[in-house]
Amino acid sequence: TVEQILPFRRRNQKHLDSIWNRQHVDRVEIVMKETVDAKGRISFYEEYGVIRDVIQNHLTEILTSVAMEVPNNLTSSDDVLRAKLELLDSLHPLEGSSVITGQYQNYVQQVREELEKPPNFYTKTHTFASVLIYIDNMRWEGVPFLLVSGKDLDERTSYVRVVFKDNAFCLQKGSARDTVKDPCKPRQVVFHIGHGELGFPAVLVSQNLFKPSLVPSQWQEAPEVPNDLSLFGQPLSDYYVYSPIQEREAYSILISNIYQGKKASFITTKNLLASWKFWTPILEELERTSPRVYPGGSENSNLLDFVIEHGGLRFLTDEHLQIMGMEQKTNTFASTQSKFLGNTMVSNWAEQLIEKLAQDIQRAAEEAVKSSGSFHLALSGGSSPIALFQRLSRHHHGFPWKHTHLWMVDERCVPFTDIESNFGSLERHLLQHVRVPYVNVHPMPVHRNQRVCAEEDLGTQVYAQDISALVSNSSFDLVLLGLGNDGHTASIFPGSQNGITGEELVVFSRSPIKPHDRMSLSLPLINKARKVAVLVLGKGKHDIATLISRAESNPNKWPIFGIKPASGQLVWYIDYETLFR
Known part of the structure; x- marks a missing residue:
């Protein structure tokens, strides 16, 4: 079935050209589940783990077939391999939150027995992993690709599932609509590699998508399809189902390709290096994390269920400590929470702290958009937020930018083109990389009438009026601040005459360091926010x-x-270097 992905895309190009892209595809799932454990292969598995065993090679190769640009000549191995390499080079780098891992409960004991390890030996080898991948190109930007594999799971099955977005609203009740072409039913293309409830290799296409064309000498409409069988929440009668006329073992196909000189079935050195360039950093990072322990088989229940959230993956349920076969250890990347000056403090190493803050901002944005239709975010200047801007632009593809209004907490009285401009920094590190509507970006008006921060130009009043007009009750959804070495925040400095108290929303201020003149939100305005970070x-x-x-x-x-x-x-979001130096 895997070999049919590219021919399927070519033969059905007239149907797929308009929908095989980010505008129409909701997500792509590439899954290989096994019921067997690693017993008897422990020495191999302990060295490689599930990602190196299956995901880095087999599932990544399938990913390239699904997502690559289809060359004009599929019989040209060089063209196919070149297209796969281009796809590999466009994969977005993985982060810690892109991967969740597990280890079946008996694995440690099996390692002790087969490798003759002492009774107190523990290992962090992953026997289950789910990886969230994004592709940085025009066709697939923002579409999540899930690569999932594991040992000792509830069923043996392998498939590729392309799920299309459901944008239809059907007013007529279901019984009165065309049951075959019903646009409100789920739409998907499934390459069922084998096993599972279906029990045989198949290509399935929802009947409300299109009737596919496959090579007649190799594929036929499945003659006998059980009426009571469902696949991914749909009865088989909702699909066009095609099965191979003659099933062939994967290794027999591979050997045949060797004799026929079909190089596209094999990976080149360039493709191999590109794959390892993508996978090696996250594999090194995962060596410092502990996998979730799961009991195995049907007893896993929902322990390995997960959700895509804020550009990463998260298990849906808390870990059940009673099934842990090992001492619970703190995840290197887990942020800790305590108190600072009587308020909540989140702490971690800088990179993971930025990751956590970005997730919290996206969560606040989604909640605000859901409740009010817009998200008003006020951002500070300085060097600290730059890493956050880069994180948001590179990893948070699902951020509701088109409903987000960006405001400045403070600004230096220089032109926006000046290297000292806070807005200039925001533009370079965030705005150039995300799609925020132009009218939703609100720089502070420090440069008016060809002058900079002249009080008679009423820049502070103009900005205050804009805030009052656009921000409900002048209450920002989230304000991001920093902390200066003299205890200042925003551009309100020690001994400031304006901005600490009073009714003014926006004020001019004076900094002890150059550039001295600043414009800033006042502390009373900041204190009206729903959240301050x-x-x-x-x-x-x-x-x-x-x-x-x-x-x-x-x-x-x-x-x-x-x-x-x-x-x-x-x-407060404070990194460990600040706390402990």
Whole structure:
């Protein structure tokens, strides 16, 4: 069945050209589940694990067949291999949140027995993995590709499933509609490789998509399809089902291809290196994480179920510690939560902290859009948010940018083209890489009438009026702040005459360092936000973080103490280098 993916795409090109892309495909699932465990192969498995055993090679090769651009000449091995290489080169780099892993409960004991390890030996080898992959090209941008494989699961089955978006709304009740062409039924193309409830290799296409064409000498409409059998929530009667006229073993096909000189069935050195370039960084990262332990077989229940969330994967249920066959250890990448100055503090190493903050921002955005239709985010300048901007632009393809309004917390009184401009930094590191409507971007008007921050140009009043007009109750959904080494936040500095108290929403301020003149949201306006996040990174912030943790609350001396959301939430995001240096 795998060999039929490219010929299927070519023969059905007139149907697929318009729908085999990010506008129409919701997700792609490439799955290989096994009921057997690794017993008898422990020495191999302990060295390689499930990703190297199956996902890095077999499932990745299937991914290329599904997602590559189909060359004009499928009989040219060079053209096919070149197209696969182009696809491999466009895979988006994996992050820690892109992968979830598991290990069946008896694996450790099997390792102890087969490799003669001591009773206290434990291993982090993965026997289950799910990987979320995105592709950086025009056809597939933002479409999640899921590669899933594991040992000791509930069934043996392998398939590729292309699920199409459901954008139809059907007013007429179901019984009155055409049951075959019903646009409100799920639409999918399935390459069923074998086993499972279906029991035989097959190509299935939802009847409300199109009737496929396959090579007549090799495939036929399945003559006998059980009426009571369903596949992926649909009865088989909803599909066009094709089965091979003659089933052939995979290895016999491989040997035949060797004799016929079909090089496209084999990987070149360039393709191999491209694949390892993609997989090696995440494999090295996973060596520092502990897999979720699962009991195996039908007892797994929903323990390995997961969800795509904020550009990554997350298990749906908490881990059941009572089935752990090993000491529970803290995941290297898990953020810890405690208190700082009486408010919630999230801490981790800088990279993982940024990842967590980006996830929290996307979650806040999705909730705001769901409840009010828009998300108003105010962002600070400086160097700390740059990593966050890059994270959001590169990894959060599902972020609701078209419903997001971006505001500035503060700005230096320089032209936007100046290297010191906060908005210039935002544009370089975020706006150029995401699709935010132009009218939803709100830079501070520091440059008006060919002058910079002239009070008579009323820039602060203009920005305040824009906020009052567009932001409900002038309450931002989320405000991102930083912490200066002198205790300032936004551009409200120690001893500031404006912005600490009062009714002004936007103020001019004076910085002790160049460029001195600034424009800033006032602390009273910031305190109206639904959530305020303070990001503090690096060894250089250790002293000020330690100082304010011991100092008396005095906003005039330490403006950060003036951040007290009236009815919202204040969360500190502080990395380990700041806390412990």
